[in-house]
Amino acid sequence: xxxxxxxxxxxxxxxxxxxxxxxxxxxxxxxxxxxxxxxxxxxxxxxxxxxxxxxxxxxxxxxxxxxxxxxxxxxxxxxxxxxxxxxxxxxxxxxxxxxxxxxxxxxxxxxxxxxxxxxxxxxxxxxxxxxxxxxxxxxxxxxxxxxxxxxxxxxxxxxxxxxxxxxxxxxxxxxxxxxxxxxxxxxxxxxxxxxxxxxxxxxxxxxxxxxxxxxxxxxxxxxxxxxxxxxxxxxxxxxxxxxxxxxxxxxxxxxxxxxxxxxxxxxxxxxxxxxxxxxxxxxxxxxxxxxxxxxxxxxxxxxxxxxxxxxxxxxxxxxxxxxxxxxxxxxxxxxxxxxxxxxxxxxxxxxxxxxxxxxxxxxxxxxxxxxxxxxxxxxxxxxxxxxxxxxxxxxxxxxxxxxxxxxxxxxxxxxxxxxxxxxxxxxxxxxxxxxxxxxxxxxxxxxxxxxxxxxxxxxxxxxxxxxxxxxxxxxxxxxxxxxxxxxxxxxxxxxxxxxxxxxxxxxxxxxxxxxxxxxxxxxxxxxxxxxxxxxxxxxxxxxxxxxxxxxxxxxxxxxxxxxxxxxxxxxxxxxxxxxxxxxxxx
Amino acid sequence: xxxxxxxxxxxxxxxxxxxxxxxxxxxxxxxxxxxxxxxxxxxxxxxxxxxxxxxxxxxxxxxxxxxxxxxxxxxxxxxxxxxxxxxxxxxxxxxxxxxxxxxxxxxxxxxxxxxxxxxxxxxxxxxxxxxxxxxxxxxxxxxxxxxxxxxxxxxxxxxxxxxxxxxxxxxxxxxxxxxxxxxxxxxxxxxxxxxxxxxxxxxxxxxxxxxxxxxxxxxxxxxxxxxxxxxxxxxxxxxxxxxxxxxxxxxxxxxxxxxxxxxxxxxxxxxxxxxxxxxxxxxxxxxxxxxxxxxxxxxxxxxxxxxxxxxxxxxxxxxxxxxxxxxxxxxxxxxx
Numbered sequence: 001x002x003x004x005x006x007x008x009x010x011x012x013x014x015x016x017x018x019x020x021x022x023x024x025x026x027x028x029x030x031x032x033x034x035x036x037x038x039x040x041x042x043x044x045x046x047x048x049x050x051x052x053x054x055x056x057x058x059x060x061x062x063x064x065x066x067x068x069x070x071x072x073x074x075x076x077x078x079x080x081x082x083x084x085x086x087x088x089x090x091x092x093x094x095x096x097x098x099x100x101x102x103x104x105x106x107x108x109x110x111x112x113x114x115x116x117x118x119x120x121x122x123x124x125x126x127x128x129x130x131x132x133x134x135x136x137x138x139x140x141x142x143x144x145x146x147x148x149x150x151x152x153x154x155x156x157x158x159x160x161x162x163x164x165x166x167x168x169x170x171x172x173x174x175x176x177x178x179x180x181x182x183x184x185x186x187x188x189x190x191x192x193x194x195x196x197x198x199x200x201x202x203x204x205x206x207x208x209x210x211x212x213x214x215x216x217x218x219x220x221x222x223x224x225x226x227x228x229x230x231x232x233x234x235x236x237x238x239x240x241x242x243x244x245x246x247x248x249x250x251x252x253x254x255x256x257x258x259x260x261x262x263x264x265x266x267x268x269x270x271x272x273x274x275x276x277x278x279x280x281x282x283x284x285x286x287x288x289x290x291x292x293x294x295x296x297x298x299x300x301x302x303x304x305x306x307x308x309x310x311x312x313x314x315x316x317x318x319x320x321x322x323x324x325x326x327x328x329x330x331x332x333x334x335x336x337x338x339x340x341x342x343x344x345x346x347x348x349x350x351x352x353x354x355x356x357x358x359x360x361x362x363x364x365x366x367x368x369x370x371x372x373x374x375x376x377x378x379x380x381x382x383x384x385x386x387x388x389x390x391x392x393x394x395x396x397x398x399x400x401x402x403x404x405x406x407x408x409x410x411x412x413x414x415x416x417x418x419x420x421x422x423x424x425x426x427x428x429x430x431x432x433x434x435x436x437x438x439x440x441x442x443x444x445x446x447x448x449x450x451x452x453x454x455x456x457x458x459x460x461x462x463x464x465x466x467x468x469x470x471x472x473x474x475x476x477x478x479x480x481x482x483x484x485x486x487x488x489x490x491x492x493x494x495x496x497x498x499x500x501x502x503x504x505x506x507x508x509x510x511x512x513x514x515x516x517x518x519x520x521x522x523x524x525x526x527x528x529x530x531x532x533x534x535x536x537x538x539x540x541x542x543x544x545x546x547x548x549x550x551x552x553x554x555x556x557x558x559x560x561x562x563x564x565x566x567x568x569x570x571x572x573x574x575x576x577x578x579x580x581x582x583x584x585x586x
Numbered sequence: 587x588x589x590x591x592x593x594x595x596x597x598x599x600x601x602x603x604x605x606x607x608x609x610x611x612x613x614x615x616x617x618x619x620x621x622x623x624x625x626x627x628x629x630x631x632x633x634x635x636x637x638x639x640x641x642x643x644x645x646x647x648x649x650x651x652x653x654x655x656x657x658x659x660x661x662x663x664x665x666x667x668x669x670x671x672x673x674x675x676x677x678x679x680x681x682x683x684x685x686x687x688x689x690x691x692x693x694x695x696x697x698x699x700x701x702x703x704x705x706x707x708x709x710x711x712x713x714x715x716x717x718x719x720x721x722x723x724x725x726x727x728x729x730x731x732x733x734x735x736x737x738x739x740x741x742x743x744x745x746x747x748x749x750x751x752x753x754x755x756x757x758x759x760x761x762x763x764x765x766x767x768x769x770x771x772x773x774x775x776x777x778x779x780x781x782x783x784x785x786x787x788x789x790x791x792x793x794x795x796x797x798x799x800x801x802x803x804x805x806x807x808x809x810x811x812x813x814x815x816x817x818x819x820x821x822x823x824x825x826x827x828x829x830x831x832x833x834x835x836x837x838x839x840x841x842x843x844x845x846x847x848x849x850x851x852x853x854x855x856x857x858x859x860x861x862x863x864x865x866x867x868x869x870x871x872x873x874x875x876x877x878x879x880x881x882x883x884x885x886x887x888x889x890x891x892x893x894x895x896x897x898x899x900x901x902x903x904x905x906x907x908x909x910x911x912x913x914x915x916x917x918x919x920x921x922x
Contacts, residue, residue: 072633224674243701276880284760459626
C-alpha cells in the first residue's frame with residue numbers, strides 16, 4: 001500500500017508538472033511528452049495547448065442516452081461533462097489525484113450541516129447556457145427532479161437522489177406529472193444557492209452531485225425524452241447535430257468562458273461522434289491515427305490487442321488500464337452447504353486464481369485480487385486472508401492443506417457438490433467458471449456450470465434469491481464496479497443486508513450481517529474523511545472473514561491512444577481516458 | 587392492368603398485416619405464453635435497479651397492462667391514424683404512419699428509421715448496378731465461350747464469390763484498402779446531397795463487396811440460362827433466317843434468359859432495401875440493417891415492428907414491379 005501511495009504521489013507530481021508546462025506554453029504547437037507503454041496511467045501524454053482541429057470519437061454501440069439526466073454509462077458520465085456541467089466533478093488528473101472531487105458549476109464542495117443530513121452548494125455567478133440564458137440553481141433543481149422522479153420517461157439513469165432526499169408529504173410525481181410544485185427537500189433560496197435535505201446522514205453526497213444529473217436543464221427547453229435532440233449546453237461544447245443511433249457533432253459553445261471553468265479546456269474546434277462502429281474497425285482506425293478516441297473506453301477487441309501488443313512501436317501507444325471493476329464469485333450464505341462459513345473458506349483457499357487469470361487472457365486483463373475493494377477505490381486496503389503460494393490455491397501444498405482443513409471443519413471432509421451461475425453471452429465469465437470448476441474438483445468440490453443470459457441474470461436468475469435457492473446456486477459469477485469510487489459506492493449494494501431484493505438483487509451472497517450493516521451505516525454517516533476511509537478497509541476485511549465473496553481479478557482494459565490525441569491520461573474515477581481536456585492535432 | 591395493380595396492392599396490405607401480427611405475436615404473445623409477467627417484460631425498459639413504482643409507470647406508459655389484442659389494435663391504428671403519447675411535459679402527437687416510440691429511447695420510431703433508408707438505398711443501388719452489369723455480362727460471355735479459359739476462370743471466381751461470406755470479404759477488403767493500402771481510409775457514410783464524390787468514395791468498398799457475392803451468383807445463373815436458351819429450336823431458327831449472331835444473342839437468347847434473373851433480382855433488391863445487415867454491420871453503415879440489429883439486440887418492439895413492416899413492404903413492392911416487368915420482357919406474359 002505504501003508503494004502504491006508513493007507511486008501515486010510521483011505520478012501526481014509528474015502529471016501536475018506536465019499540465020502546468022502545457023498550460024504555460026503558447027501558440028499552437030503540436031503535442032509533446034513521451035508516449036510509452038502505460039504512460040497515460042500515470043502522466044499526461046502529448047501534453048499540448050494546441051487549439052483547433054476535430055476530435056473524433058467512435059463507439060461500437062450506442063449510448064443509453066446523451067441526455068445528462070438519462071444515462072448510466074460510465075463513458076457518458078465522462079464525456080457528457082463537455083456539454084453538461086455538474087455541481088462538482090472529478091479532478092482531471094492522472095493517478096490517485098483523479099479520484100479527488102473539484103468544484104465545477106459550484107464554487108466549492110458541499111457544506112454539510114445537521115450532522116451530514118443537509119448539504120449546501122453555491123454556484124458561480126454569471127454562468128450562461130449555450131442559448132445565452134443565465135444558469136441558476138433552479139435549473140439544477142429541475143434537472144434532478146426530471147432525472148430522478150420521471151423514471152417512466154427518462155428511465156436510464158440512477159435514482160440516488162430519490163433514494164436519499166426527503167420526499168414530499170404526498171409522494172412527488174416528478175415535473176411532468178406534478179406541474180404545480182417541486183420537491184420540497186431541494187431549496188433554492190436564491191439564484192446561486194441550492195440546499196439539499198436528506199433522510200439520513202450521507203457523507204458521500206459530494207460524489208452524488210458529481211453525477212451528470214445535477215447538470216442544469218432549463219425547464220422551458222425540456223421536452224422530455226426529446227430533450228436529447230436539443231440539449232442546451234452548459235459546458236464548452238454545444239450540439240450542432242444529433243442523430244439517434246448514428247452520432248453527433250459538437251462545436252464550441254460561445255457562451256462558455258474559460259474564466260468560469262477551472263477544470264475544462266476548449267482545445268478542439270469540433271467533436272464528432274460516430275456510433276455503431278465495428279470494434280475492430282475502431283481499433284484499426286486508432287492504430288492508423290484516423291480517429292482520436294474510442295468513446296466506450298472498454299478496451300480493444302481481443303485480436304486487435306494481440307496485434308498491437310506484439311508490435312513494439314504500437315505498444316508504446318497502449319495503456320493497460322485499471323477499470324475499477326472487480327471480477328468475483330459470490331458464495332451464497334443461504335444455499336447449503338455454503339451457508340457454512342468453513343465451506344466458503346475452503347472455496348477461498350482452493351480456487352487457483354492464476355488459472356482464472358490465464359483463462360481470461362493473462363495479466364493484461366486483470367491483476368489477481370485478494371480484496372473486495374479494488375486499488376482505484378478510495379478506502380482500499382491491501383490484505384489477503386486466504387493466501388496460497390503463487391495464488392495457485394489447490395495447485396499449491398499450502399492451499400490444498402488449508403482447503404481440506406476447512407472442509408473438515410465444515411463437516412464435508414470429502415467435499416460437496418454445488419452449482420455455479422455464469423452469463424452465457426460472456427465468454428470470459430464462462431472461461432473463469434470453467435477454471436474454477438477444475439480447481440475445486442481437486443479438493444472434492446464438484447461444481448456444475450449453469451449458464452443464463454446476461455439480459456435477465458439479475459432480474460430473474462442470480463439476482464432473484466428465490467431462484468437461487470430453488471436452483472441450488474451456491475456460487476455465482478459476478479463483475480462489479482462502483483457508481484462512485486468510494487468504499488460506500490462500491491460495497492453498499494453488494495454487502496448490505498438492507499440492499500437484498502427479490503429481483504434485481506446485487507447482494508448475490510445475501511449477506512445480512514448486522515455488524516457489517518451497522519459498519520456501513522456508521523461509516524457513511526461519518527463526515528470525517530480519514531475515519532470514513534479507514535472504515536471501508538475494515539468492512540472489506542469483515543466481509544472477507546465471512547468469505548461470501550471470492551475476489552478473482554481487478555479488471556484491466558487495453559486501450560490505445562493515437563499520436564494526434566493530445567492531453568491524454570487515464571482518470572481512475574472513470575477507469576478510462578479523461579475526455580475533459582483531450583484535443584486533436586488533426 | 588389497373589385492376590391487376592389494385593388487386594396486388596390489396597393482397598400486399600393483407601400480407602403486411604399478417605407479417606405485423608406474426609412479429610407482434612413473437613415479441614408479445616410468446617413471452618407471455620412462456621410465463622413472463624408484465625413486470626418482467628417492463629423491467630427491460632426501465633433502466634438498472636428500478637423501483638416497483640417506476641416499473642408500474644412503464645407498464646402503464648407502454649400499454650402492457652392492456653390485453654395483447656388491444657395493444658396490437660392500437661399499434662395498427664397508430665399507423666393509419668396516428669397516436670398521442672404522454673412522454674414528457676406535454677402530450678405529443680405521433681403523426682401517420684406512427685410506429686410508436688422506442689421502448690428504450692422513448693423517441694419516435696418512424697422518423698429515425700426513414701433517415702436510414704437513403705443509406706441502405708445508396709448501398710443497394712450501387713451494388714445492384716455493379717452486380718447486374720458484371721454478373722450478366724460475365725454469364726453471357728461464359729456461356730458463349732463455354733469451356734474456354736475465360737469461362738473456367740470466371741466461374742471459378744464466381745464460385746468463390748458465392749461461397750465467401752461478406753463478413754470475410756468485407757473485413758478483408760477493408761483491411762487491404764483502408765489500412766494496408768489506405769486508398770479508402772477512414773470509411774464513413776456521407777450523404778449524397780452533402781458531397782456526391784465522397785458519398786461514392788466511401789461506398790466503393792461496400793458496393794464491390796456486396797456486388798461480389800451477388801454478381802457471382804448472377805453470372806452462374808445467367809450462364810446456365812443462356813446455355814439452355816441458346817440450344818433452343820427458335821435460336822436455331824433465328825440463325826437459319828440469317829440473323830446476325832449479335833442479334834440472336836441479345837434479342838432472342840438474352841431476353842429469354844433474363845426472365846428468371848429479373849425474378850431473383852426483384853427478390854434480392856427488395857430484401858436488400860429491408861436492410862443489408864451483414865454489409866452494413868461490417869462497414870458500420872447507419873442503414874436499415876444496422877437499425878434492425880440494434881432493435882433486436884435491445885428487444886425494442888416498436889423498432890422491430892417498424893423495420894419488419896418496412897422490409898416486408900419493400901419485398902412486396904419489388905415483387906409487384908417484377909411481375910409488371912415480366913410483361914415487358916417476356917412477350918408470352920399478359921397481365922389480367
